[in-house]
Amino acid sequence: MKTKLTEHTGVEYPIICGAMYPCSNPELVAAAAEGGGMAIMQPVSLTYVHGWDLKDGIRYIKSKTSKPFGFNALIEKGSKKYMNRMSSWIDIALEEGIRFFVTSLGKPDWVCERVHQVGGRVYHDVTNKQWARKGIDAGIDGLICVNNRAGGHLGPSSMENLFEELSGLGKPLVCAGGIGSRIELNKAMNLGYDGVQMGTRFIATNECNTPEDWKGAIIKASENDIVTTKRFSGVPVSVIKSDNFKSDNNWIIRTLLKSPFKHTTRTLLNIESILYLKYLSKQKSSGNKNNKKQFYSAGKSVETIKGIDSASILMRTLGESLKNMDRTIIHKD
Numbered sequence: 001m002k003t004k005l006t007e008h009t010g011v012e013y014p015i016i017c018g019a020m021y022p023c024s025n026p027e028l029v030a031a032a033a034e035g036g037g038m039a040i041m042q043p044v045s046l047t048y049v050h051g052w053d054l055k056d057g058i059r060y061i062k063s064k065t066s067k068p069f070g071f072n073a074l075i076e077k078g079s080k081k082y083m084n085r086m087s088s089w090i091d092i093a094l095e096e097g098i099r100f101f102v103t104s105l106g107k108p109d110w111v112c113e114r115v116h117q118v119g120g121r122v123y124h125d126v127t128n129k130q131w132a133r134k135g136i137d138a139g140i141d142g143l144i145c146v147n148n149r150a151g152g153h154l155g156p157s158s159m160e161n162l163f164e165e166l167s168g169l170g171k172p173l174v175c176a177g178g179i180g181s182r183i184e185l186n187k188a189m190n191l192g193y194d195g196v197q198m199g200t201r202f203i204a205t206n207e208c209n210t211p212e213d214w215k216g217a218i219i220k221a222s223e224n225d226i227v228t229t230k231r232f233s234g235v236p237v238s239v240i241k242s243d244n245f246k247s248d249n250n251w252i253i254r255t256l257l258k259s260p261f262k263h264t265t266r267t268l269l270n271i272e273s274i275l276y277l278k279y280l281s282k283q284k285s286s287g288n289k290n291n292k293k294q295f296y297s298a299g300k301s302v303e304t305i306k307g308i309d310s311a312s313i314l315m316r317t318l319g320e321s322l323k324n325m326d327r328t329i330i331h332k333d
Helices: 004-009 026-034 043-049 054-064 080-095 109-117 129-137 159-169 182-191 212-220 251-256 262-285 300-304 311-324
Strands: 015-017 038-041 069-074 100-104 121-126 142-146 173-176 195-198 226-229 237-240
Touching (some): 004 121, 004 142, 015 311, 026 038, 026 054, 043 080, 100 109, 121 129, 182 311
Parallel strands (some): 015 038, 069 100, 100 121, 142 173
């Protein structure tokens, strides 16, 4: 199936294995790309969690697949040190031949300028028309439409309503949220999306090296077990409900998130999340089975995820299922 997404990325199937912190280990990225879809590497995950120098990590992924893969750039205003690092990371990614970028938060005009100079494409995460228009004004090539069934950060609208809201903007639309099987995949493509982005489903794969407890929690969960919390980053994040679940921060954090210090506060919350995930990793390595404090990010696609598969086989199986669809229904701008 050919859509604007496959045209822009050069991949076989209009399916993105989305960037996930901390789950986007290089083996998963390579396997999903090898399966024929577009896999997105997450640089903070690659360097801080999986211990790679960025350039070496990119080259390691390239040693495991000859297929194209993309780069996730979180560009929300934060510390000057972080923004300088992200800027240098983007330059390294371009030097290493990466030509597809997904930007999250922030104004992506400077990313578009650099990427377009070498013939690349930039898609931008959005949750409504307001942010979509800002992204288009900044020069993006497509929109990742994050709906209310997504894992990680999510939006307020359903996949249907978000498509209706954004379909008149003249940009390729990728459905992000709630895609766990060919059932939801076909539903999104029938609506007219140019592709889908999947995250939770690719956590439950052989190549993802996240703790087995996390994969098991995804398989066991139903969509009714998915709840949102602001404790990790100051904005709603979907997680699997646990005994220790809390939906919001204390009143001090809530006040700071509404103040001129909101960006600094969110940065500190993200650092706390990184330290927490490192704690989980140590618990895993020490054999500690105490899950009471664990929060596992996941979206409502858990409803149709029933087992652990190879990321390559999963990508190809889902992609091949699209060949039986009536291509005339695919939205063309």
